[in-house]
Amino acid sequence: MCSCKDREQDPQTLLEDVHKPIIVGAGPSGLAASACLSKLGVPSLILEKSDCIASLWQHKTYDRLKLHLPKLYCELPLWGFPEHFPKYPTKRQFISYMEAYASHFSIRPKFNQNVAKAEFDPIHGFWRVQTQEFQYISRWLIVATGENAESFVPDIVGLDKFKGLVRHSSDYKSGSDFRNQRVLVVGGGNSGMELSLDLCRHNATPYMVVRNTVHVLPRDIFGFSTFGIAMSLLKWLPLRVVDKLLLLMANLLLGNTDHLGLRRPKTGPIELKNITGKTPVLDVGALSHIKSGNIKVMASVKEITKTGAKFMDGQEKEFDSIILATGYRSNVPSWLKSEFFTKEGIPKTPFPDGWKGGNGLYTVGFTKRGLLGTASEAIKIAKEIADQWRAINDLSEISVIPISSHLEKSQAT
Template sequence: MGSCKKTVGNHPNLLFVHGPIIVGAGPSGLSVSACLKNNGVPSLILERSDCLASLWHQRTYDRLKLHLPKHLCELPLFGFPENFPKYPTKHQFLSYINSYAAHFSIVPRFKQEVKRAEFDSKIGFWRVQTQDCEYISKWIVVATGENAEPMIPEIAGIERFEGDLVHASGYCRGSDFGNKRVLVVGCGNSGMEVSLDLCSHNAIPYLVVRNTVHILPKDMFGFSTFGIAVSLLKWLPLRLVDKFLLLMAQFTLGNTDKLGLRRPKTGPIELKNATGKTPVLDVGTLSQIKSGKIKVMEGVKEITRNGAKFMDGQEKEF
């Protein structure tokens, strides 16, 4: 690889890459680069932000920990430090990412946002365009992440709301909302954990559950629920494993339907495989819902100037 070189006329700077171009310097992009390097193949990572694992740096809340045990989350060829806990914190995970890149001498090109990528059949190479350079390579690997862009649902009246409107990717800590009534729209892992964090800082969260949701205990019998599922899937049919997980969830968590958290008819792993919808691993939110400290609401009809109207006819200020 060389530096960008000027071309004649109005064409952008050009850089020929001897190896694949990898778009994204998150865990997946770093893993691909490390595995290629381990096999003697050079590569170049293009990253639109100014750091490794930008989603972890810039779009995660302070209390976040891995929801899966570290042995199921380690990257190829270089494991977590032995002294890390079973569920590493956000800051521990970021230190691991930095150590991983340093170990394999991976140095991405930062602040390179890919504007366009197309295969030029005339020359048999990919042309990858950023704001200040055009990269040429025979291969391209897209590792931009499944949660790279925030998704804000369309809710009637949301533009009228005069309070603070924050996406989960911009939420940092519950202490910013002490003693305030907060509406949390969405009951995935982020919505559940944000609600718990708010509750632990004396805020009053109302959790909107718009759809059905599978909630599983994070651990069963001292072992990771996800780890148990992975092991069982090696020997048993998927639907039988799903039935086992639901039986254990019923035993440890009780009937979540009674709390306004209705389960889908499709099992948790089958649903994940079919739709990508991940089951919620409970980290303590359910007990706060049972105690009444977190209120579950069925759905929002519309947002008002200072609150929300709900499908069941209730109206509250937030």
């Protein structure tokens, strides 16, 4: 590794030829990619903008969060959960697992390294990755910031006029902050459902806005994970047959949800997930509170007022607080210069080939298939880079000149 001043850049910026893959993001995807590379003898450099690994989990999740899928389907590659962990690990348990994972594979990210810009240099054949203090260069760049890098706040008419508290779900910790309040929860996905449930348990009154159709499935069917049952059935039956079986069991165990304001899509839950990435809601108790009236399902918001909201069905209600359970989005377009991604920050190449972008660019964690998708991509990426790594390092020492030396020579001319 070498370090020198790059005369084309800010004179205070140091240039480092890291001669190993650069991974942007120290969440589960970045850790998985680094561990798989390490297993094949390839070192890596992880750049993380926050001060810890898995910052989304550590700083942007609510206290009662548990994994929605059994731990079997949420393991990172090469190292599983401790056997004593429950079937659905808690937030704290999952964080401790990732910390142990990083320790086990000796993964030491460089923290507080916010990547402002990354682009491929076609003349020299490497990636320039710019942070505030450094410009790193490498033949390989792995984008591991994922689909949920930034909170998404939709444009809602009048939101800025509301006099009460407005909080995104990423800043929500516990319903104890909203005790005895009337709370508008915008969003009826897994987060919106769970936050509404948590609010009920702290004597708040949640009104949950469900704009679109949604599949609500039981988290377990007769003691077995619904997701696990679906995965097993898909080995033997067509997808649409499995969807019909899941909906049959959901109607048997949960009843028809249409009259509750939770209209099901015409497309089945697994097929819809594959097409759009929209995840079905796995019920952990919220549905019973909707049936009892403790959680009130509302139509789309027409306008936020100073003291509440007007709804598309003509209703108008007052609220003490508003929680935006409106999800997250990718931040890739803000820093990566590449035509491989859409303007929404998702690979243009669909699954299962979206992990490889060309010119040494790779992505992990953008499959909309959870940690199972992450593990699969990390393994593929590591194998391909390892093959290139060995080819480069099998060359004679004379031919392996740090790419920063080439850069310095070009600048001198």
